[in-house]
Amino acid sequence: MRESLTPAESGPTGGRPSASRTTRRRPVDPAGVTQSRTVFTGRTGVTGSIRVVDYRNERRLICSGDILSIYPLDGDWSRLEQEYWWHALVMGGLPPRPRALLVGLGGGTQVHLLGRLARPRAVTMIERDPVIVRVACDWFGLRRLRGLEFLVGQAERIVPWLAQVGRRFDFVMEDAAYAAPPERGLPLAEALVELVAPGGRLVINRHRRGDGCTVAERLRPRFREVRLRRVRREGENVLVCCVEPHPTTAG
Numbered sequence: 001m002r003e004s005l006t007p008a009e010s011g012p013t014g015g016r017p018s019a020s021r022t023t024r025r026r027p028v029d030p031a032g033v034t035q036s037r038t039v040f041t042g043r044t045g046v047t048g049s050i051r052v053v054d055y056r057n058e059r060r061l062i063c064s065g066d067i068l069s070i071y072p073l074d075g076d077w078s079r080l081e082q083e084y085w086w087h088a089l090v091m092g093g094l095p096p097r098p099r100a101l102l103v104g105l106g107g108g109t110q111v112h113l114l115g116r117l118a119r120p121r122a123v124t125m126i127e128r129d130p131v132i133v134r135v136a137c138d139w140f141g142l143r144r145l146r147g148l149e150f151l152v153g154q155a156e157r158i159v160p161w162l163a164q165v166g167r168r169f170d171f172v173m174e175d176a177a178y179a180a181p182p183e184r185g186l187p188l189a190e191a192l193v194e195l196v197a198p199g200g201r202l203v204i205n206r207h208r209r210g211d212g213c214t215v216a217e218r219l220r221p222r223f224r225e226v227r228l229r230r231v232r233r234e235g236e237n238v239l240v241c242c243v244e245p246h247p248t249t250a251g
Contacts, residue, residue: 040139046129052107052139059139061107063132069107071140077116084205084237085109088173091229092201092241094118098170101125101162101195103155103188105132107140110173115145124149124169126158126176156184159191168197175205182211189215189240193222196245204240212238222246 039059040052048064054073061069070080080086088110100120102110105127114120127133130152137143151158155176172192177185189204196202202223206212208230220226224244231237 040135042131042135044129044131047132050131050135052135059107061135061140063106069109069136069140071107071109071112077113080109080113082232084231084235084239085113087229087231087237088203088205088239088241089113089117089171091227091239092203092243095170095199095201097121098200099124099168099197100171101167101169101173101192103159103172103174103192104176104178105136105150106175108136108142109140110175111142111145111148112140114171118171120147120171122147122149124151124167126151126153126155128152128154128176155188156191159188159195163191163194167195168200169195170197170200172196172200172202173205174203178205179207179210182214185211186215186218190218193219193242193245196242198247199244202242202245204242206238206240208236208238210238212240216240 036053036055038051038053042050044050051062053060053062057072057074057076059071059073060067070083072079094117096118098118098120100114100123102123102125105125111123111125114123125148127150133150133152142148172195174189174192177188185206192202204212204215206215212228216226216228219240219242222245223242224246227241229239229241231239
């Protein structure tokens with residue numbers, strides 16, 4: 001595991017728009033309060049309140065009241081097969097032994113699932129808050145994994161830098177602009193196209209009331225196939241899965 005410093009770290013890191021932190025990925029269960037144990041608390045100007053809570057057989061990362069990551073303490077990852085993290089990996093089919101880029105880290109649920117499903121050669125993660133990186137390493141098992149690269153800073157600054165230095169990835173997942181306004185989320189999604197290797201996949205996670213349909217329409221001409229799927233009828237996550245960029249747009 002290594003932490004990489006990029007040009008994004010040379011200046012101040014601004015906070016995410018407040019809208020991106022107001023929508024729950026998975027609802028907190030009020031009935032479980034008496035069965036839970038808080039093992040870490042913190043607060044940063046970037047993320048706001050941060051809590052790591054052990055509830056029954058799972059560890060949860062809760063930021064400003066929203067559950068952002070799940071880590072099964074008993075090793076049973078099958079419970080997450082109905083969640084968006086799992087669907088994002090399987091709906092477009094994963095290339096074998098991919099080089100992966102995850103935009104938005106949380107506690108690293110996606111990192112663990114990716115390792116179980118595809119045995120990636122390397123995983124690069126963009127996360128704007130260095131405290132979240134430390135929490136993911138200390139409390140969610142990332143410190144034990146190899147082949148991880150952390151890029152700390154704003155995705156809007158790091159993504160163009162990656163394109164300039166010629167980095168390309170077989171699987172790209174963007175979960176940083178989940179409920180951000182379209183003027184932020186759409187340019188980020190379009191910029192990520194340049195990082196998708198030939199034959200690769202790009203998956204975008206959006207709130208059901210967000211710009212998922214607009215993202216799908218904007219990216220459709222640039223990929224062989226673009227799918228739009230709501231993970232669950234009662235859920236809030238909509239995934240845009242883009243399969244195989246056209247040769248004119250592939251890096």
